[in-house]
Amino acid sequence: MPKEKTKEVLVEVIDLKQHFDIHMGFLKSKKLKAVDGISFKINKGETLGLVGESGCGKTTAGRSLLHLYTPTDGQIFFNGKQVVTKEELENFRQNASMVFQDPYSSLNPRMTVGDIIGEPLDVHKLYTTKEERKARINELMELVGLSSEHATRYAHEFSGGQRQRVGIARALAVSPQLIVCDEPVSALDVSIQAQVINMFEDLQKKLHLTYLFIAHDLLVVRHISDRIAVMYLGKIVETAESEELFNNPMHPYTRSLMSAVPSPDPKTARASKRIVLTGDVPSPLAIPSGCPFRTRCPQAFGRCSEEIPQLREVSPNHFASCHLLDDLQAK
């Protein structure tokens, strides 16, 4: 691919685990393994798409990456340095921010839009005079395509797409290097969704941003990502460059996930064969033994219930975790 991208690693996550205690009654509790040992790298200026069904832990992964939850286990390196102490975390949060899914509930209805965007500036004390703060807010609003005259308005006066722009301006306020976008367009209509996606791409070019783009809509993820990681029940089952993943999916789950997306093109839709999975996603409180996908996998065999498949490189830069691929390689 003729891409001039510095292959410098910005974020590296090693064996990240996020478990929650679920209280089942007096002195009884169960571990909910929302994220169970995931590792990934994001290069500078790159977009990593994180896809999966609801409950697979993709949102939790994004949140623990930013230490919005304290991770149960695992290491997070940012620019080669591990984030541990309070000072490091504070510094990390100036370099990494988040855009939330729901533009209706992620903005405080009692604050003006200007104050919402200005809040990160207040927290990190990024200005010396009031004029400077105001100028920065105006600059941010212009950057996301909002009129700076609207800084004194409240969130309810804006439409969904505009509200999401406010959320993005807030994330940009600290001039971050990394933005975790948690389903940023799934609450928007198609025509508005395209506007916001284009803006994400423009901002990335302009400000050299790196995105972790979490979404369940595969068409959107394919469009925006350089690389994609597919999650299932707290684990990454496959990761590859996005075109490679779509053209040559290796893991049975990825395959069925892709064939399940209804194509918005009549000819492709008629030509494609759907692999319809049976059953539902198991509860993360009772993850099946061995491969977590085996209960729904059309190709599951004996070994799948005994042994957890490990993520390994099946072709250059293409990782998947499935026992079937072992046999393939052996042959």
Next chain:
Amino acid sequence: MSLLEVRDLRTSFFTHSGEVKAVDGISFNVEKGKVLGIVGESGSGKSVTAYSIMQILSYPGKIVSGSIKLNGVELVGADKNTLRDIRGRKISIIFQDPMTSLNPVFTIGNQLMEAIRLHTSRNKTEAFDRAVEMIKLVGINEPEKRMKQYPHELSGGMRQRIMIAMALACEPDILIADEPTTALDVTIQAQILELMQKLQKEMGMAIIMVTHDLGVIVTMCDEVVVMYAGKACEKGTVDEIFYDPKHEYTKGLLKSIPYGSKALGRLIPIDGSPVDMLNMPQGCAFAPRCSKAMKICLKEKCEEIVLNNSRTSACWLNIKEAIDKNEIQPVNEFVPEDDLSLADGGAR
């Protein structure tokens, strides 16, 4: 005669801030055994159209005018008994959110049997058997056990299956599906769509599929109505709409969905924001966002133009094209030459 004929249906919500014309003159036919898709963005009036057919609009919504005929029987203004006879038995509906459309304090069996006993003459044991049969039909295992379970014990996909079972228990002629898979994951969505296709073939009913997802439309439908701001901007078969869109809104909508990789370039969004239904523009509702808006678009609404027997489109550009091709002669007072020039940057 079509199974269902909707003519010039107008439904408004009379709010404190004024009348919101949620559905503003829409007409379509539903043929026996066919799937009609109604697609549009939020607020375009697609769900209100569905609710109007069932006449389950909540206050302050009201059907203002128009006609809805099922097998030739007028439903608008019909008395309670006629409607009761039709709802559930002739026309059924599945709602978007399977989490909230089942009653949490009654068992699945209780709710299924209620629907069956209300609409048919089956007694309790017969209704029980029918309910079990329906649960089996929609692909849920251990039906007898499910009958005793409460909605919270089932997953989202299973609840939506129960809703489908309930809707189909009385073998309706028409099933209205209002965003039946929006709240579900893609793999579950594929299951539900496949189930609906299978049941539709087996039972030969017609489906009205209300959705915002163009992919779902392609998978399920024979014909499509594209709605914008309470009006049908375009009607046609799936292939006509997707490969030869005639209305600028449909064209914009199709361009704004991501089809493939990053390498294919930027998306082409529709500029601007959705219309404010309280302050509808004087002319075409889409004109303020349309890149090809002409002066007449800002002045006057375009009526639906019949292009061929399956297609209509409500766009002044279709008339302009016809004039340009000398297919029709411009009538001076109808479309002055000046009005067919591009408006100065539209209303933007």
